[in-house]
Amino acid sequence: MLQLPDSIPRMKIPVSVDESYKLCRQLIVKYSTTFYIGTLLVDKPKRKHIWAIYAWCRRTDELVDGPASAITTPETLDLWEQQLESIFAGQPLDSIDVALVDTIQRFPIDIQPFRDMIAGQRMDLYRSRYETFEELHLYCYRVAGTVGLMSTAVMGVDTSTNTAPWNCHQQPYIPTEEAITLGIAHQLANILRDVGEDARRGRIYIPQEDLARFNYTEQDLFKGVVDDRWRSLMRFQIARARQFYAKAEKGISYLSADARLPVWASLMHYSRILNIIERNDYNVFTRRAYVPQWQKLRALPAAWLRAQVL
Numbered sequence: 001m002l003q004l005p006d007s008i009p010r011m012k013i014p015v016s017v018d019e020s021y022k023l024c025r026q027l028i029v030k031y032s033t034t035f036y037i038g039t040l041l042v043d044k045p046k047r048k049h050i051w052a053i054y055a056w057c058r059r060t061d062e063l064v065d066g067p068a069s070a071i072t073t074p075e076t077l078d079l080w081e082q083q084l085e086s087i088f089a090g091q092p093l094d095s096i097d098v099a100l101v102d103t104i105q106r107f108p109i110d111i112q113p114f115r116d117m118i119a120g121q122r123m124d125l126y127r128s129r130y131e132t133f134e135e136l137h138l139y140c141y142r143v144a145g146t147v148g149l150m151s152t153a154v155m156g157v158d159t160s161t162n163t164a165p166w167n168c169h170q171q172p173y174i175p176t177e178e179a180i181t182l183g184i185a186h187q188l189a190n191i192l193r194d195v196g197e198d199a200r201r202g203r204i205y206i207p208q209e210d211l212a213r214f215n216y217t218e219q220d221l222f223k224g225v226v227d228d229r230w231r232s233l234m235r236f237q238i239a240r241a242r243q244f245y246a247k248a249e250k251g252i253s254y255l256s257a258d259a260r261l262p263v264w265a266s267l268m269h270y271s272r273i274l275n276i277i278e279r280n281d282y283n284v285f286t287r288r289a290y291v292p293q294w295q296k297l298r299a300l301p302a303a304w305l306r307a308q309v310l
């Protein structure tokens with residue numbers, strides 16, 4: 001943990017907690033329509049806390065994925081991890097961290113998923129291939145499953161199993177696995193959408209064992225070959241991502257009532273990427289699977305219904 005000697009006055013960050021939350025909001029507005037819409041559906045008192053988590057995750061991701069990623073080294077991530085420890089010790093080191101310090105003081109948020117996410121970003125520094133799905137699964141847990149854990153701590157779970165007197169000793173079910181699974185499902189969809197972009201950076205997230213199973217080579221992938229081998233390989237990847245979505249869906253009803261609509265909405269919006277890839281005949285090399293805003297809005301009534309009845 002970063003040690004801040006008592007003799008040195010603690011750094012005062014010249015930003016109020018409210019201003020810091022505004023900065024977090026600006027980041028989510030800039031980077032993600034899906035998750036911004038999702039957070040607008042979260043009850044107001046919880047909303048800004050999800051923004052604070054988003055801002056930290058986005059900044060972590062930007063270290064290895066953003067424009068400045070060329071200068072990111074393992075030491076950059078060491079420093080980022082020290083900054084994280086400082087946040088959890090109650091000492092923000094910059095104006096965006098102020099909000100997260102406030103958030104973790106109000107909710108039972110564990111530091112481990114944050115550390116795990118940094119470990120995931122470290123993987124991006126030293127590897128650009130995954131042999132097996134098991135290896136990719138670990139990466140997906142780290143960079144995205146962790147977000148499920150962080151957000152669930154803010155959204156809360158439904159404790160209504162305790163409302164009947166004969167249930168008073170029963171602990172509410174905590175949908176930890178489903179929360180992680182939803183993050184992984186999103187990451188798998190994200191990977192399939194970005195195959196072309198990643199290939200241009202020399203990265204292949206689709207497991208090598210899957211390429212081999214469909215007799216599709218790395219050279220084919222770098223050339224952007226869309227043929228029957230590629231289509232079959234993509235159908236397989238899409239089916240797997242949908243299995244993760246299906247498992248995650250089962251956990252939503254255990255969340256607190258006000259969290260179900262935002263989670264259903266973002267699940268339905270983000271998973272539409274898979275449908276669009278199919279509609280684009282699996283060409284993820286020269287066409288971006290972009291989910292138009294009107295499709296996101298159109299899905300809201302169905303998300304609302306699912307949040308009420310499922």
Ligand SMILES: CC(C)=CCC/C(C)=C/CC/C(C)=C/CC/C(C)=C/[C@@H]1[C@@H](COP(=O)(O)OP(=O)(O)O)[C@]1(C)CC/C=C(\C)CC/C=C(\C)CCC=C(C)C
Pocket residue numbers: 031032035038039050053054057058061065143144145147148149151152175176178179180182183186187188190194248249251252255262263266
């Ligand atoms: C409505 C709500 C609660 C939203 C959560 C918002 C949040 C805190 C998001 C953080 C996302 C983030 C920046 C993660 C960093 C790593 C990363 C980039 C992951 C990818 C996201 C996609 O973003 P985008 O398309 O903008 O990516 P690029 O531009 O390509 O960089 C991910 C695919 C992962 C996102 C994972 C989640 C939002 C976790 C979802 C799980 C839950 C909310 C738990 C629900 C609980 C149950 C029981 C099912």
Ligand SMILES: Nc1ncnc2c1ncn2[C@@H]1O[C@H](COP(=O)(O)OP(=O)(O)OP(=O)(O)O)[C@@H](O)[C@H]1O
Pocket residue numbers: 031032033034035269270288289290291
């Ligand atoms: N085909 C397209 N038509 C219009 N705008 C597009 C298109 N493709 C990409 N864009 C622009 O690129 C940005 C990033 O696209 P992306 O698919 O990541 O959507 P997003 O708004 O970030 O939502 P999400 O949270 O689902 O990723 C969009 O906000 C949009 O402005």
Ligand SMILES: [Mn+2]
Pocket residue numbers: 031032033
């Ligand atoms: Mn996006």
